[in-house]
Amino acid sequence: MKIYDVLIVGTGASGGMAAKVLTEQGLEVLLLEAGPKVDTAKFLTHSWPYEFPFRGVGSPKDIKKNGSWAAAERSPFVGYYAEKSQHPYTTPADKPFDWSLRSRILGGRTLHWGRQSFRLAEFDFKGASRDGYGEDWPLTYADLASYYDKVEAYIGVQGMKEGLPQIPDGDFLPPFAFNCFEHLMRKAARKMQLRMTALRTAQLTRPHRGRPACHCCGSCGVGCDVGAFFSTPAVTLPDALATGKLTLRTDAVVRHAVMDKEGHLKGVGFYDRQTKAYQEAHAKVVVLAASTLESTRIMLNSRSRFHPNGLANSSGVLGHYLTDHFTAGSVVGVLPELRSTEVLNDDGKSSGSYIPRFRNLETRHPKFIRGYAIMVKGGSRIYPGHADLVGGFGAEYKRRIKRDHPAVVTVYARGEPLQTFKNCVEIDPVVVDAWGIPVLKIHYERTDNDRHMLDDAFDNLQELMQSAGAEVMHADKSLSVPGEISHEMGTTRMGKDPKTSVLNKFSQAHDVRNLFVIDAGCWPSSACQNPTETILAMAWRASDYLTEEFRLGKFS
Amino acid sequence: MNRRDVFKATIALGRAGLVQEALVAEPAAADVHSGPHQKSSSSKTLRWRPRFFSETQNETVTTIAELIIPETETPGARAAKVNEHMDLVLSQESPKIQQRFLRGLDWIDRKSRQLFGADFRQTSPAQQTSILTALATTSGVPGEDQVGRQFFEDIKRRTTFAYYTSEIGIHQELKYQGNAVLSEWPGCPHPEHHGDVGE
Numbered sequence: 001m002k003i004y005d006v007l008i009v010g011t012g013a014s015g016g017m018a019a020k021v022l023t024e025q026g027l028e029v030l031l032l033e034a035g036p037k038v039d040t041a042k043f044l045t046h047s048w049p050y051e052f053p054f055r056g057v058g059s060p061k062d063i064k065k066n067g068s069w070a071a072a073e074r075s076p077f078v079g080y081y082a083e084k085s086q087h088p089y090t091t092p093a094d095k096p097f098d099w100s101l102r103s104r105i106l107g108g109r110t111l112h113w114g115r116q117s118f119r120l121a122e123f124d125f126k127g128a129s130r131d132g133y134g135e136d137w138p139l140t141y142a143d144l145a146s147y148y149d150k151v152e153a154y155i156g157v158q159g160m161k162e163g164l165p166q167i168p169d170g171d172f173l174p175p176f177a178f179n180c181f182e183h184l185m186r187k188a189a190r191k192m193q194l195r196m197t198a199l200r201t202a203q204l205t206r207p208h209r210g211r212p213a214c215h216c217c218g219s220c221g222v223g224c225d226v227g228a229f230f231s232t233p234a235v236t237l238p239d240a241l242a243t244g245k246l247t248l249r250t251d252a253v254v255r256h257a258v259m260d261k262e263g264h265l266k267g268v269g270f271y272d273r274q275t276k277a278y279q280e281a282h283a284k285v286v287v288l289a290a291s292t293l294e295s296t297r298i299m300l301n302s303r304s305r306f307h308p309n310g311l312a313n314s315s316g317v318l319g320h321y322l323t324d325h326f327t328a329g330s331v332v333g334v335l336p337e338l339r340s341t342e343v344l345n346d347d348g349k350s351s352g353s354y355i356p357r358f359r360n361l362e363t364r365h366p367k368f369i370r371g372y373a374i375m376v377k378g379g380s381r382i383y384p385g386h387a388d389l390v391g392g393f394g395a396e397y398k399r400r401i402k403r404d405h406p407a408v409v410t411v412y413a414r415g416e417p418l419q420t421f422k423n424c425v426e427i428d429p430v431v432v433d434a435w436g437i438p439v440l441k442i443h444y445e446r447t448d449n450d451r452h453m454l455d456d457a458f459d460n461l462q463e464l465m466q467s468a469g470a471e472v473m474h475a476d477k478s479l480s481v482p483g484e485i486s487h488e489m490g491t492t493r494m495g496k497d498p499k500t501s502v503l504n505k506f507s508q509a510h511d512v513r514n515l516f517v518i519d520a521g522c523w524p525s526s527a528c529q530n531p532t533e534t535i536l537a538m539a540w541r542a543s544d545y546l547t548e549e550f551r552l553g554k555f556s
Numbered sequence: 557m558n559r560r561d562v563f564k565a566t567i568a569l570g571r572a573g574l575v576q577e578a579l580v581a582e583p584a585a586a587d588v589h590s591g592p593h594q595k596s597s598s599s600k601t602l603r604w605r606p607r608f609f610s611e612t613q614n615e616t617v618t619t620i621a622e623l624i625i626p627e628t629e630t631p632g633a634r635a636a637k638v639n640e641h642m643d644l645v646l647s648q649e650s651p652k653i654q655q656r657f658l659r660g661l662d663w664i665d666r667k668s669r670q671l672f673g674a675d676f677r678q679t680s681p682a683q684q685t686s687i688l689t690a691l692a693t694t695s696g697v698p699g700e701d702q703v704g705r706q707f708f709e710d711i712k713r714r715t716t717f718a719y720y721t722s723e724i725g726i727h728q729e730l731k732y733q734g735n736a737v738l739s740e741w742p743g744c745p746h747p748e749h750h751g752d753v754g755e
Contacts, residue, residue: 046735046737048723048726048735049721049726050721050722050723050726053644054644054645055641055717055718055721056721059645059648060645060648060649060650060653061648064650176741176743177741177742177743177744178743178744179743179744180744180746180749182744183744183749183750183751183752183753184749184751184752186752187751187752190752196752205741214741215737215738215739216736216737216738216741217734217735217736217737217738218734218735219735337749343730343731343732343733344733344742344744344745345733345734345736345738345742346733346734347734348734348735348736348738348741349741380730380732380733380734381734382726382732382734382735383720383721384720384730387716387720388713388716391692392692393623393624393625393688393692393712394623394624394626394685395626395628397624397625398625398626398628398632398729399628401720402729402730405730
């Protein structure tokens with residue numbers, strides 16, 4: 001059996017990036033993906049709801065069987081969203097965790113992600129030093145800065161420079177222009193001494209490195225058939241394949257790591273997705289990039305006499321310190337000056353605006369630590385979601401829906417959760433997936449910090465709407481269901497001390513030197529910015545280090 | 557079977573929420589995956605048949621939907637064939653949800669007979685509107701009226717969804733401008749909105 005230099009599990013953001021960096025530096029890489037290939041030319045962009053029997057939503061039967069994401073007709077690709085019937089998970093009855101917005105397909109969630117691309121701030125790496133809670137990252141912003149530069153230059157990010165330390169600037173492509181409602185909300189934010197900027201997204205506003213500019217069809221969620229936003233199949237995978245050093249094997253459902261007789265990691269065991277035949281793949285180095293929880297699941301399912309608590313888990317923290325970003329309140333309103341205005345194309349750019357974190361920067365808030373950002377979305381959408389908030393029926397009901405359609409604005413807060421040991425995953429003792437692989441049982445609870453952050457965020461959301469003169473249609477003071485935001489972080493925590501962490505600052509396992517875990521599992525704290533750009537930068541940096549270790553003969 | 561037998565059989569099964577393809581003589585009712593309006597190879601005229609509703613239930617649902625979203629300067633729920641979409645979705649719902657919906661329809665007819673001596677679809681628009689108006693108010697008498705109010709909220713949501721995802725709803729009524737192909741993103745063209753610029 002061929003022994004590759006590196007075996008990567010997963011083709012999401014981190015796996016794709018590692019494949020590109022490692023092959024471009026001459027390493028022979030096997031890239032495994034649990035799901036099927038996807039033909040991006042077959043994405044159903046430019047389609048209309050009425051072209052589908054269930055208007056794009058999917059049939060009730062399918063929704064019940066596989067979850068509403070997987071049942072959606074506009075994305076009819078196996079594994080685009082993981083089907084519940086194939087990929088179950090469990091939670092305690094009183095602790096819901098909504099892990100439905102995940103994928104098992106070539107490209108993973110990069111096929112349909114929110115594309116938000118913000119850097120972490122210098123202080124995000126040093127949260128514990130600032131407020132005493134948790135652990136600092138074992139690296140600094142300075143360690144990652146050049147990788148942020150490289151990632152942004154490579155993938156293309158549109159945005160505005162703001163000179164704000166909480167969202168460090170990069171070299172951006174020209175930003176999408178503001179819509180009417182964004183101008184009005186920006187003025188309202190300014191009255192509160194808050195800065196509102198364009199949502200930075202990995203969408204191209206001009207051709208970039210051979211990829212076309214975004215044509216603003218608003219269909220990002222069903223996949224981009226022209227590659228105008230960053231995804232593995234559009235960006236990193238072609239570059240990796242062009243080196244001739246990449247072997248891609250899709251439909252490979254990895255179950256566990258495999259060791260040799262001396263207990264050295266030699267590869268992984270996987271099932272063919274369709275035939276369920278079991279086979280192994282061997283490499284000098286194994287890189288897990290299956291997404292935070294799936295990588296952890298593989299490690300926990302790799303118990304042996306050499307690793308009785310799971311692979312590389314002498315610290316006992318594998319599976320612990322799980323977080324997911326949360327939404328802390330939302331308010332829907334109508335801007336009176338936009339009522340009954342001519343309907344424009346508002347949702348084509350699939351983007352919005354952003355008020356960066358303004359709490360716990362210079363002064364300490366008395367009730368909570370860390371902070372939250374505010375998203376601002378709105379304008380005419382393909383579906384008038386505000387209709388559900390309009391009372392009555394008849395001609396007046398119809399008229400009000402139409403009148404308010406161009407004028408709707410939604411603001412919501414996105415907060416930083418604190419990592420706790422108690423929030424964790426373990427292997428479920430009973431339930432297995434469609435390949436017989438034991439699944440995860442996820443334990444997650446909100447913290448008081450989340451709740452106090454919600455109090456403050458909700459007040460500010462309401463004040464923002466007031467400042468804009470908006471008529472509020474609906475104000476929701478609640479925290480999102482855990483897991484819903486789909487930014488899982490933690491469970492393979494990185495740190496300086498092998499007694500309290502799984503990985504070192506290069507995402508290399510302390511206990512197993514030829515194991516790297518490069519998705520967001522390594523994050524020791526969560527910040528409030530969306531994680532993908534940092535995942536890409538960390539993966540690039542880890543891959544550079546891994547390559548250097550090869551050069552130094554550490555893995556022969 | 558002749559067409560009248562098919563019709564009766566369809567009604568009976570509609571009440572149980574189990575209209576089966578095989579009993580529908582017309583070739584137009586295609587399977588759920590290819591859309592309900594498949595042209596037949598013998599080029600007979602298209603004719604939609606409900607999978608779930610009986611013919612009278614279909615009429616009642618269409619009437620209610622048209623009252624919720626009526627024809628104004630643009631077509632309403634009837635023209636947008638909202639009943640056909642509701643019928644399709646309900647045909648795929650769990651028995652519990654199907655039964656709840658049909659109970660609601662029954663409730664409406666009983667209320668109508670109680671107040672006006674006729675089934676809902678056979679009363680006047682003014683009478684129909686008065687029944688729905690009583691259901692649309694959020695406060696009210698608890699108990700039996702709960703069934704009616706919950707049914708109204710349910711059918712209002714279904715009607716709204718089916719209407720605003722239809723061609724009529726998206727293009728004629730809302731005049732939605734998205735899902736296009738642009739060479740550049742124009743942004744807001746109104747100088748009067750740009751009070752935030754230049755500071």
